[in-house]
Every structure is written in C-alpha cells, then in structure tokens.
Amino acid sequence: MEAVKKNEIARALNRAFSGIADDLQEWLLIIGEKIEGDGTKAMADLWNEAKPKNENIIDWYCRRDVSVNMVRELASWHEADENVRKQNESIIQHLRGPRVLDFGAGIGTLAIAISLAYPDMEIDVFEPGPACREFMEWRSEKLGAKINVHVNQPRPQEFYNTIIAMDVAEHLQRPAYLIDFAWQYLDDNGILACNWVFHKDELHPQHIAECTKEANEFHCALREKFGPRDDAAVVHINGWPSIHERINQQDMCSDYWDEQWSDVTRRDDKWPLYQEISKAIEKHMGDENKTSVRVLDIGCGAGALLDRLSAIDGVISTGFDFSPVAVETCKAKGRHAIITDVKDLQIFGIDEGDGADVVICSDLMSYVRRKG
Incomplete structure (x- = not known):
C-alpha cells in the first residue's frame, strides 16, 4: 500500500476514533437522554431480567434501552482500547470495493473510518439497535462521512466486494447464519472480514459460548462455504479479524504463519x-x-x-x-x-x-x- 494512502487511512482512523466520548455526551444532550453507570453491566442486567428465548433475541437487541446502553458500551470501548483501532486498520488494509457492507455495525466507527478514507466507496450498514443507528447517523454527518444505514438486513441486487462482521457472531441466535449470508451476497472476488469471541460470562450472558452446538455450526459453515481454513487467506489470532476470500488461494504453510507471527501486534493474546x-x-x-x-x-x-x-x-x-x-x-x-x-x-x-x-x-x- 502506497505511503500516501497509508497516511489517508491513518487520518481517517484518527477522526473516527477521536472524541467519541465527547460526541456521545453532545448527542445525549440533543436527544434529551441520560446514560448512567457502566453500559456493559447494564446490558447484562437487562438480559438477565428479560431472559429472551431464541426466537426473541433479535427483538431484545432492538429494544431502545438495550441499544442506548450498547452505545455507551461501544463508545467507551472504542475510545479506550487501542486494539480496536488496530483491528479496524487491519480490515481497511484488506478492503475491497467499491461496495462494502458492515453487518452489525454497532455505533459505526469502522464504517465512518472507511468512508473518510475512501469517499467514493458505497458503504451500507446494518444495525438492529435504534439508538446505535441514530448515534451512527448523527456522528457520520458531523464528520462528513457518507454511509447508508439500514434498519433491516439489506438484500442487494448487486454483490458486495467486502462484508464486515466484527464482534457479531457471538450475539446471533444462529451464528452460522452470518456465513450463509456472506456467501450469498459476496461477489466471487469478495472478502468476509469477521471475528468471533464465543465466550459467555457474568458481564456477557448474551454471548454464545465456545464448545456449543451453535459455535460448532459456525465453524463448520465457515469451512464448508469458504473452504477449509488452511485454504483461506486467514488473519485470525483470537479476536483479530479473520479475512476470508470467496475464492480460496492461501495454503497453510510455515512461511505463511511466519509472516503472521512476525507482526508483533498479534502476539499479545487476551483470548x-x-x-x-x-x-x-x-x-x-x-x-x-x-x-x-x-x-x-x-x-x-x-x-x-x-x-x-x-x-x-x-x-x-x-x-x-x-x-x-x-x-x-x-x-x-x-x-x-x-x-x-x-x-x-x-x-x-x-x-x-x-x-x-x-x-x-x-x-x-x-x-x-x-x-x-
């Protein structure tokens, strides 16, 4: 990647990741809402109160009180965790256009960064949470980013060149659906950029756990649709984005993994x-x-x-x-x-x-x- 484009990406990331907490407070004043306490714990409490059945999980994420706390959680996380920015930078470096979908975009930090770095790309965003969508739209307009925000999952007439799904799979009733969707709506040279953190604990009771039927189906679907992972272009080190091309081309070999482990940013594993x-x-x-x-x-x-x-x-x-x-x-x-x-x-x-x-x-x- 040429140095000029690297500088443009760095500037776009700086704008997208700077001042999120201040922007959140400004937005809350505009809409007249207050968020107190820790968003992560509040979401865990709301989940434990509702105990939604499988068929009602998407409805739970569509609740405004849940979505408002998710905005708070994601804003704090994106502002404080440098790894989120590094992960987003990795995705942008692998990006293929001109058509991009951010599936489960949260507050849209990555979608905004992509738009600022590549103004000519067509960026669709799907996010079920109403407050997440509102904050995303308000902030993208403030920063001059152009993204198309969808309430329902888009069903495009044309294929996407890149589909992004970061920190999404573990929230889905059926995580394998994400793989099925990407396979259906990616073009033949498109890439799926995703990760999966199948881990359930007191602060994340809404997550799918590892070693479950749902998690296993996800991994099986990934291998079935995109080929065995030793044939995929994989950049996945426990939470790091996994980049899968619809046409397999990267054989698993020691030279390939030498290249991956040479990147020191992938060595500090907190899985x-x-x-x-x-x-x-x-x-x-x-x-x-x-x-x-x-x-x-x-x-x-x-x-x-x-x-x-x-x-x-x-x-x-x-x-x-x-x-x-x-x-x-x-x-x-x-x-x-x-x-x-x-x-x-x-x-x-x-x-x-x-x-x-x-x-x-x-x-x-x-x-x-x-x-x-």
Whole structure:
C-alpha cells in the first residue's frame, strides 16, 4: 500500500476514533437522554431480567434501552482500547470495493473510518439497535462521512466486494447464519472480514459460548462455504479479524504463519478461552490431587497460553508449532517450544504413559483438513 494512502487511512482512523466520548455526551444532550453507570453491566442486567428465548433475541437487541446502553458500551470501548483501532486498520488494509457492507455495525466507527478514507466507496450498514443507528447517523454527518444505514438486513441486487462482521457472531441466535449470508451476497472476488469471541460470562450472558452446538455450526459453515481454513487467506489470532476470500488461494504453510507471527501486534493474546483453559488445568490438578502436570500446547503460536500457564505452580508446559518465528518468539520469553508438524506428534508419546497429562488444541482443529 502506497505511503500516501497509508497516511489517508491513518487520518481517517484518527477522526473516527477521536472524541467519541465527547460526541456521545453532545448527542445525549440533543436527544434529551441520560446514560448512567457502566453500559456493559447494564446490558447484562437487562438480559438477565428479560431472559429472551431464541426466537426473541433479535427483538431484545432492538429494544431502545438495550441499544442506548450498547452505545455507551461501544463508545467507551472504542475510545479506550487501542486494539480496536488496530483491528479496524487491519480490515481497511484488506478492503475491497467499491461496495462494502458492515453487518452489525454497532455505533459505526469502522464504517465512518472507511468512508473518510475512501469517499467514493458505497458503504451500507446494518444495525438492529435504534439508538446505535441514530448515534451512527448523527456522528457520520458531523464528520462528513457518507454511509447508508439500514434498519433491516439489506438484500442487494448487486454483490458486495467486502462484508464486515466484527464482534457479531457471538450475539446471533444462529451464528452460522452470518456465513450463509456472506456467501450469498459476496461477489466471487469478495472478502468476509469477521471475528468471533464465543465466550459467555457474568458481564456477557448474551454471548454464545465456545464448545456449543451453535459455535460448532459456525465453524463448520465457515469451512464448508469458504473452504477449509488452511485454504483461506486467514488473519485470525483470537479476536483479530479473520479475512476470508470467496475464492480460496492461501495454503497453510510455515512461511505463511511466519509472516503472521512476525507482526508483533498479534502476539499479545487476551483470548478469554485461555483463562478458562488455565482454570480447567488448575481444577484438574486439584481433582486428581496432583502437585505437577505436564501440559502440551499443540499449535502454540507466539506462546500467549504458555505465558499464562507459566504462572501456575506445578505446570510444566511445552509448545509445538511449525512456524520457526513462533517458536523463536516463545523461546525468547523463556518458554519451552519445539518446531514440529502435526504428523510428527506421535513420536512424543502423547498417548503413552510417559506422555503429557494435558494436551491442548485450542484453535488448531479449525486449520487442519483431516481430524484423525
């Protein structure tokens, strides 16, 4: 990407991400509403009060009180979390036009940034929350961005070149629907830019959890529609945007993953699942009355999970990865990691008595063609 365009994108991101909290207060004064307290907790409380059934989930997101608190949550998040901006920048760098859809756009920060960086692109936005739409439209007009905001899911006559769905899948009654929709409305050279954070906790009871039927159907649909992920152009490191081309072209290889792990912004992994894995290992040690366990992390990447495990007394952890860059990154942090391939794992005696007590494949299986 030429330097001039990089500068234009940087300026667009600065305008889209600057002053969101101040803009929110100005907008609230205009519409005569107040938001007090934490938006995330308020949404969790509203969900627990309503306990919506599957068929009523979309109606819950359409409620104004829910949407107003979502505006507050997203405004605070986008203002404070530098990673959101970096993720948005990554998407813009992969963007294909001229027709773009932001599916579940929230308060429209990314859509506004795209419009400011690429004024000639046609940008459609779908967002069910009424307050989110109103704030998005007001702010886009204030900043001079041009976006088309839809109340209902658009059914275009022409295909989109890019469909974006960030932090959307875990909110859907059927996350696989997102993949079906993208497949139907992307052109043959189009890309789907999405992520998925299948994690349910006290602050996010509305999320779909990992290891559920719904989450599994999502991953299966992604592989079925866009091909196995080892054939897709994937830039997905636990919450980072995953870029999938409708025509597969990127084979999974060590050179490819070396390139991904060379980007230091993808090494600081705060994936909630890693917290759950750590807790599960500690519980296993307690249940089995063990003072130490040997843990093998297959596909350890840059060692984010190994870092977390190193803080648990009695855990002896080893990481396997076929990316030399990933393994060297682990070793530089003092972690034990080995360059290997999945087919070579049998030599380490995983299924033997002297093998690992715990074997972790947290995200590996999405990348391999045969599961044997």
